[in-house]
Amino acid sequence: MTNSEMSGSSPFKMRLVHLDLKGAPPKVSYLSEVFPLFHALGANGLLLEYEDMFPYEGHLRLLRAKHAYSPPEIKEILHLAALNELEVIPLVQTFGHMEFVLKHEALAHLREVALFPNTLNPHEAESLALVGAMISQVMELHPGARWLHVGCDEVYYLGEGEASRRWLRQEHNTKARLCLSHMKAVACHVLARHPATTPLVWDDMLRAIPEDQLSASGVPQLVEPVLWDYGADLDIHGKALLMEKYRRCGFLRLWAASAFKGATGASQALTPIEHHLRNNVQWLQVAASGPADMLQGIVLTGWQRYDHFSVLCELLPVGIPSLAVCLQSLLHGGFTEDVKARVENFLGISSLEITDLMSEGAGSFPGSDILALITHVGLHLRSSVDTLLERDSLLARWSTLVQELEAALHRVFYPDAVEEWLEENARPSLQRLQALVQDLREAASAGPGPGPGPSPHSGQDP
Structure with a gap:
């Protein structure tokens, strides 16, 4: 039975596994071992958050981590993904979470607030040129990508820089407007050069913006928001209302984002499967109660650090049983005894523990x-x-x-x-x-x- 046949019951056409490479990035040899498992479990896409693992060239070369993937390695990753029917969506931060860029002396002048390297100053022409250059290098190695995720989550200290304070003193100017104008500039940049690629954005900066402002901004025609919530107790009704709001503002498609690891503590070492299972099952309920046909898919995030300077949380191999439980539950509409047996079979685990820690001799999956x-x-x-x-x-x-x-x-x-x-x-x-x-x-x-x-x-x- 193919994935498409199996997923007849799933409200999420696309099921993306997020690989957060800003900490403990796996070697390509390991990815070659786990991609077939991702596919078997029901994933049909990957959201690749390269951060400093991308082989930036030229004046951006300083962004590379010590073990950054080489261009041939990126090609190999994309080849392995294609072999396993996993559509790749690259992610490039363009606003918040820019620490890996703005920590460098040579680029520090583009910070919104001089003390903090997380947020880009949206008033500088050079800022847009910088993210534009990053995007074009990433897109060059991902020709034909249908989507490009441009980040835009957790834009801390926005509006607190000198240029922003001056701008905000002018009539009608607000932080919401500042945020939307930068998002729009980035999206327009992507669409002008890659008309077949749709920008995705995390939705947290959009949630509280009043409907009229959001509608008038032009942003809903340009991007698809990814609604993220990693909690075990989602406000299902609240999420459905938020989806309705986005629809009224003119967004045509939405994505959900759950988590399979990396969302229960900055230094968590072992993954609490039950928490993530509840989170994903509640997203199924949101999908059932929100506006029909808007949902393009779900991203199962697997954070590796809370930000560039944070410690490592659960390593990818540690989170695989949780990923298996979550993917299979999304595919089959919940976690039944039958789904549990399937997961045990996929992972080579004799008895899967959802509530307690895994037994120490667990499994025969890669890692x-x-x-x-x-x-x-x-x-x-x-x-x-x-x-x-x-x-x-x-x-x-x-x-x-x-x-x-x-x-x-x-x-x-x-x-x-x-x-x-x-x-x-x-x-x-x-x-x-x-x-x-x-x-x-x-x-x-x-x-x-x-x-x-x-x-x-x-x-x-x-």
Whole structure:
């Protein structure tokens, strides 16, 4: 049975898996392993948030991360996506969440507020030229993309820069108007150069704008908003009313956005599946109660950092059981025993736990070793170090497990992400344990009687 046949019951024609590459971006080899799984689970598209992983060229080269994908790697990712019938929508931030751009000295003069690198100053001609250049480089590597997501969420401090304050003192000027004019400029830029590509925007900056202003702005004719809410207790009626409002303002199509990971805590290490299942099932209810035929699809977001400077939250392999549960529930209209059995089958998991953490030996899907080891670290590393019942054997055990996890992570992620995750979640406890074992050894060897002397490896890393 093909995806299109299966999804007869789903109100979401497009089901996109969001890959947030601004933290722990997977190696292309790992993407080649998971794309077939995404497809099998019912996804038919990808929203690729490249951030600094895109191989920007020329004067934008400074935006590249150390392990940025090369142009051939991007082509390979798109080829793998096509093989697995996953339509790719690239995402380029053009307003808020511009930290990866505006943190650079050479571009800092384009900040809305000098102290904060998150928001672009919409009054500078150079600002539009900058996002225009980013867009054209991304589109060059994504020829024929039907949609381009231009971000525009969480535009913090908008209106607080010097130029904005001056502008806002003029009659009729408001922050809403400022926001809409920049959105419109970006959308027009995209459409002028890529008439077959529709810009998508996150909807949070639009929600509170009065209907008449939104209607008069010209924005509804240019973009498709993505309504996002990652909570486990959606206001279903409120969402339906918001969709109605957008329809009255002239938007022709809307998208929903749920989450499968990365939305329950900035430093969350293990994914609470039940939370994300409830979130996605409630989006099914929104789809059933909102205006018919406006919904183009749903994006299952999988955030990897809350922003460019935040710590890592759950790694992609850790979130895969949650993604499987959410995609299959969206496809089949809910989470039944039958859907649970299908998910267990897809993931090679004997009994799926929705409410509790996954069991430590869970699954045979790509990256399941990482999930099992991270679950083990999350459940036991801190507590076992805190209790410290036995010294040397405990250190040897944890050193071995962390080395095993490190090797598993290296297969999927680049060295800096592996380093960051271990630094955040494993190394501090291991170092405490090591120092303690060292102290105990020294105390023992210095003490009276024939106590055990220092081992030959004393003072070295295990």
